Amino acid sequence: MAYKVDFKKVSTIGLESSPVADKLAGLRANEARYFRNKYRHEFVTMPADENPEILNxxxxxxxxxxxxxxYKPLEVSDFVVENTRWSHVFYENGLEVNILYSLDPNGKRAVGFKLTEGMDVPEEFEGKFKFVRQRSSLAGIIRGTYFVIKGNY
Known part of the structure; x- marks a missing residue:
């Protein structure tokens, strides 16, 4: 079932099985606030098992x-706003992966990673990426990194 994320009243709906559910909910709400403020777009997620093509x-x-x-994927999101396709997956361990994919062949295309506050850097990232810190009133300290997508998807 789809869930419209409310960044004013942070909820763990859909994320309850995560040991960092509160922080992950804050991270998800932070994304909702970004899309609402920048694009006037409502951020909607759904259980990952209800929409496996997004995860694939x-x-x-x-x-x-x-x-x-x-890691176990809990929720996914996929939408197009201002000629850019955005896809997200929120994992049980507190990792968020987001894809920014411009529909313009010369536009920006990147994969972003965000770690919830208190989460250890997963071994898949060690020595490959440098994380920067960002303070969020909804999510606490978010650590993030990215890479540029080279292929066409």
Whole structure:
């Protein structure tokens, strides 16, 4: 069932099985606030098992860097706003993966990773990426990194 994320009243709906559910809910709400403020777009997620094609698309793009995650995906989101397709997956361990994919062949295309506050850097990232910190009133300290997508998906 789809869930419209409310960034004013942060909820763990759909994320209850996560040991960091509160922080992950804050991270998800932070994304909702960004899309609402920047694009006037409502951020809607759905259980990952209800829409496996979104997760499959994200996993296909991650294979560009030989990345496969053993983590349980809880929620996904996929939408187009201002000629850019955005896809997200929120994992049980507190990792968020987001894809920014311009529909313009010369536009920006990247994969972003965000870690919830207190989460250890997963071994898949060690030595490959440098994380920067961002303070969020909804999510606390978010650590993030990204890579540019080279292929066409």
């Amino acid at each position: 698309r994200i996993e296909t793009i991650l294979k560009e860097r030989d990345m496969e995650f053993p």
